[in-house]
Amino acid sequence: MSRTGFIQNEMDLKLLVLYIMDRAVAPITFLQLLDLALCDAGVDYFSLTEAVNHLTETEHLSLNGELYSITEKGRRNIEICQSSLPYSVRLRCDENLVKLNDALMRQAQVQTGLQPNEDGTCTVRLYLADEAGPLMELKLISPSLAQGQTLTSKFQQSPEAIYHEIMALLVRHSQEESDQTPEQE
Numbered sequence: 242m243s244r245t246g247f248i249q250n251e252m253d254l255k256l257l258v259l260y261i262m263d264r265a266v267a268p269i270t271f272l273q274l275l276d277l278a279l280c281d282a283g284v285d286y287f288s289l290t291e292a293v294n295h296l297t298e299t300e301h302l303s304l305n306g307e308l309y310s311i312t313e314k315g316r317r318n319i320e321i322c323q324s325s326l327p328y329s330v331r332l333r334c335d336e337n338l339v340k341l342n343d344a345l346m347r348q349a350q351v352q353t354g355l356q357p358n359e360d361g362t363c364t365v366r367l368y369l370a371d372e373a374g375p376l377m378e379l380k381l382i383s384p385s386l387a388q389g390q391t392l393t394s395k396f397q398q399s400p401e402a403i404y405h406e407i408m409a410l411l412v413r414h415s416q417e418e419s420d421q422t423p424e425q426e
Contacts, residue, residue, distance in 0.1 A: 247327040248283030254292045256326045257281065257334070259301060259311065259319035264338050267345040268308035277341065280333040351400045353393035355386065363389035369400045377404050 248254050261277045262269075271293065278284045293309065296302040301315035311319075323331070354366035363383045369376045383389035396403055 247330050248281045251288070251292060253326070254278075254284065254288055255296055255301075256319065256322055257284070257330065258289070258292055258296060259315050260323055260326055260331060261334055261338065262302060262309065262311035263316055263319045263323075264335065264342075265311075265345070266342045267349060268305065268310040269341070269345070270307050271309065273341060274309060277334060277337050280337055281330050351397060353396055355389045355393060357386055358382075361385065365389045365392050367393070367396045367400075367403075369404050377407070379407075 248257055257278055258274065261274060265273075271290075274293065275286060275289055278289055293302065296315065297304050297309070299314075300312055301318060302309050303312050350370045352366075352368040354368075356364040356366075358364060361384075363386045365381045365383050367377070367379045367381070369378075381392065383392055
């Protein structure tokens, strides 16, 4: 039985994997890769597993924990061979990568952490960055782990609004201080 889709053999599948991995903005899991690779009817779970394992063994991909990333060897090879991948497949991959890359970038820009302390309190870490770099890194002591979890959850829902509120509060406070300071003649 012939396969449907543009991905017809193992080499096509390896090129597809390298194409996807080259365009992912951060390391991704196998399931994320599978979701992206299923843009073509010629891809199935088992053949993708074999292709990824082989690309890892040949050092085109690296595996760190559960996250795959492309190596320099993989980047060089896909740069040379990407035109062998059908244009329609590349186009669908690029469309699907937009959503994943947005989520990966957001994950890198908004980070939280909790560290329980011996006295029952919790240290909460809130981090916000943009394309240019870090905007805010704040560490707070929360009276309990439950409250710390609430703080991190609220921060993740609207980190930009919280950042702007902190900035407005600090600016307003510095303006009030300067208004209260007598002018020196």
